[in-house]
Amino acid sequence: MKNDTKTKSNDNQSLIFSLYDAVSTDGAWDDFVQSLALQMEAHISIMVSIGPSTFEQSLYGNYNFNAAAVQAYSDHWWQHNVWLQTIGENNLLQKGNVMIGTDLVPADKLKQHTFYQNFLLPHINVEHLLIAILSDGTDITEIPMSLNLFRPPSAPAFTQDDANQLRELLPHINRAFKLHWQMRNMNEQLSNFHNGLDSMDFAVMYVDSARRVSHSNKAAQRIAKGVLLPQLPMQGDIADLIDRAALGQGGAAMISTLRTMVLALPISNPVRTSAGEMRSSVMLLLVDADNQHAAATTFLCNAFALSKAESRLIPLLLLGQSPTEMATSLDLKLTTIRSQLSSIFAKTGTTRQQELIRLLGRVPAVVDQ
Numbered sequence: 624m625k626n627d628t629k630t631k632s633n634d635n636q637s638l639i640f641s642l643y644d645a646v647s648t649d650g651a652w653d654d655f656v657q658s659l660a661l662q663m664e665a666h667i668s669i670m671v672s673i674g675p676s677t678f679e680q681s682l683y684g685n686y687n688f689n690a691a692a693v694q695a696y697s698d699h700w701w702q703h704n705v706w707l708q709t710i711g712e713n714n715l716l717q718k719g720n721v722m723i724g725t726d727l728v729p730a731d732k733l734k735q736h737t738f739y740q741n742f743l744l745p746h747i748n749v750e751h752l753l754i755a756i757l758s759d760g761t762d763i764t765e766i767p768m769s770l771n772l773f774r775p776p777s778a779p780a781f782t783q784d785d786a787n788q789l790r791e792l793l794p795h796i797n798r799a800f801k802l803h804w805q806m807r808n809m810n811e812q813l814s815n816f817h818n819g820l821d822s823m824d825f826a827v828m829y830v831d832s833a834r835r836v837s838h839s840n841k842a843a844q845r846i847a848k849g850v851l852l853p854q855l856p857m858q859g860d861i862a863d864l865i866d867r868a869a870l871g872q873g874g875a876a877m878i879s880t881l882r883t884m885v886l887a888l889p890i891s892n893p894v895r896t897s898a899g900e901m902r903s904s905v906m907l908l909l910v911d912a913d914n915q916h917a918a919a920t921t922f923l924c925n926a927f928a929l930s931k932a933e934s935r936l937i938p939l940l941l942l943g944q945s946p947t948e949m950a951t952s953l954d955l956k957l958t959t960i961r962s963q964l965s966s967i968f969a970k971t972g973t974t975r976q977q978e979l980i981r982l983l984g985r986v987p988a989v990v991d992q
Contacts, residue, residue, distance in 0.1 A: 836852065
């Protein structure tokens, strides 16, 4: 008995390792449900969302559920699934529920049902079910999802021991799947962000806290090749500029050979490096040295998602206008200008006009009023 318990524990541990491998890879969920099926002595296993979309679109992990059966279920048989009907009618679609097919529909009743006679047997040779509800849709960040294990008529029905074994794995499955979706959404957002940067006609580079270029858009790759890419300079004005920005003080420096101004801005919370320093990631903007104001305006508006109204203040702010002068220039109330400036300062992490201008390496005489 002790050996059986130890074997199950080792099997579960192996499954957990394969489960967390699936966090970063879509295709690895097929590997996980296959490993689970083999351990649970099931000949078919699937992870599928429960909802209005077609079965094929909702199928997330699949082991041995053949393509013809997927199509037949998607086209017609989903509406005759007596197991899911019973779950719905009895309010059993609740996260964490693990159910055996015979507890849902007695074996003799199942065998008389058209779903069994015309789909389960001829398409996938299934009689026994073990199903776990991974999520029930009550959390708006999750979609209803179930994990299903099947056995053929020739195999024994699933037992409470099987259900308990699967139940022990559920916290790990749920955690891994949630991490997977979070990572997938983050990667999608990051990809969209990078695509957006690539569509811009100015050059942007991101430098992490370890002074490595984590991303450069197409314009930067074209302009900075051989100067800042593929390797950032370790010394000189640009290296000093990056180091100052990483320590919280933005600024600007000139690459004279390119007639290009490099603007640097810290963009993340500081993290402690192996050398013990607290450093931020840095955004670099490479602009035509003869067009600094326009570049600075574009830089700030895109980097900090400034509104259209806030964006109108940037050129005036960089010219050193006071709030009163801005109100006159734009024919707006002073209170409106102050409100918009407060929003700009909050978004850029500054508190005064001088600080914002200093980020861009230009400090004209500005007197707040």
